[in-house]
Amino acid sequence: MFYTIEDSIRLSRAFRQMPCEVSEEVRGWNWNTYPLAPPSQLKLSVSDIFNGFCDSWRILYLRYIVRERLDERDIPLPLVEGSFIHRLFTEAVRYGKAILYREDVLDARSFREQFERVCKNKFDELYSDFKTIPLERAEKIFLRVWGLAAHTYSSSLDRFKLRSPYLVPDGLASTVIPLTTESPIDGSLVGLNRNIRPDAVLWPATLIELKTRQQHSDDALALTAYAIAFESEYETPQNFGVILYVRFDNDGGGFKVYERIIQISDKLRTTFIERRDRALTVLEEGIDPGQPSECSPHCPYLKVCSRDDR
Numbered sequence: 001m002f003y004t005i006e007d008s009i010r011l012s013r014a015f016r017q018m019p020c021e022v023s024e025e026v027r028g029w030n031w032n033t034y035p036l037a038p039p040s041q042l043k044l045s046v047s048d049i050f051n052g053f054c055d056s057w058r059i060l061y062l063r064y065i066v067r068e069r070l071d072e073r074d075i076p077l078p079l080v081e082g083s084f085i086h087r088l089f090t091e092a093v094r095y096g097k098a099i100l101y102r103e104d105v106l107d108a109r110s111f112r113e114q115f116e117r118v119c120k121n122k123f124d125e126l127y128s129d130f131k132t133i134p135l136e137r138a139e140k141i142f143l144r145v146w147g148l149a150a151h152t153y154s155s156s157l158d159r160f161k162l163r164s165p166y167l168v169p170d171g172l173a174s175t176v177i178p179l180t181t182e183s184p185i186d187g188s189l190v191g192l193n194r195n196i197r198p199d200a201v202l203w204p205a206t207l208i209e210l211k212t213r214q215q216h217s218d219d220a221l222a223l224t225a226y227a228i229a230f231e232s233e234y235e236t237p238q239n240f241g242v243i244l245y246v247r248f249d250n251d252g253g254g255f256k257v258y259e260r261i262i263q264i265s266d267k268l269r270t271t272f273i274e275r276r277d278r279a280l281t282v283l284e285e286g287i288d289p290g291q292p293s294e295c296s297p298h299c300p301y302l303k304v305c306s307r308d309d310r
């Protein structure tokens with residue numbers, strides 16, 4: 001979950017074993033020609049298109065045409081817990097780097113101690129936005145993830161300190177913790193919002209997405225959307241990305257992480273374009289597309305759609 005430079009090298013080796021041919025017309029830098037050129041001036045977030053909830057796109061109609069407001073209490077617990085884990089991940093990476101930028105932290109032990117010292121305050125701060133999660137479960141999840149970050153990056157710090165005691169804080173922070181979380185990408189050239197944010201970018205440029213739910217075909221498509229937007233803005237190829245599935249057990253005391261490497265293939269890119277165009281058309285038309293044959297039990301609009309006959 002908390003990738004190190006060694007993980008980055010391991011992944012690069014794995015990518016090299018998996019040749020990936022990509023047609024030039026579906027590279028993000030060809031955003032202004034068919035088939036990548038968006039059919040509308042409207043913009044969408046990645047989760048508007050690839051949320052794994054609503055095959056009929058009614059969710060878009062409710063969000064942007066009806067402007068239905070959600071009651072916080074109606075948001076299913078797995079979604080709230082997923083947001084909590086994402087925030088915790090981002091904060092652990094940020095805090096680890098903040099420690100490393102302070103030159104007085106010289107060794108792994110003091111790095112770990114600083115993580116432990118702020119543990120209680122950090123939990124209270126984060127939990128205040130996620131109070132629908134049972135307290136005991138939230139505490140267990142927090143301690144597991146926070147502890148893993150402290151352990152992973154204190155060991156990483158030790159390894160780099162052995163290599164050279166003279167590393168400056170900037171170089172040290174970026175090699176001990178080679179992740180940038182929620183780095184904004186301008187997706188506007190390919191029909192997405194101006195500030196879309198993948199969960200993390202692993203040095204040198206691997207897009208990482210965290211998922212806390214069961215696997216869904218939309219997961220690889222969401223990663224593809226970020227990859228195409230990245231190519232459109234930075235003109236740098238994105239042939240692979242990684243999805244990390246984070247699964248906590250029932251009481252929140254233990255968890256497993258499964259790594260899935262995704263080839264950003266022509267097929268995924270073409271499906272991204274089809275789905276994006278369909279979503280933009282639903283918004284342009286502003287007509288209720290109706291309900292799909294099956295609604296996801298995790299859709300936050302379940303109450304809305306079951307109470308009315310729009």
Ligand code: SF4
Binds near residue numbers: 301
């Ligand atoms: S409840 Fe069903 S129809 Fe309504 S937004 Fe969710 S998935 Fe779509």
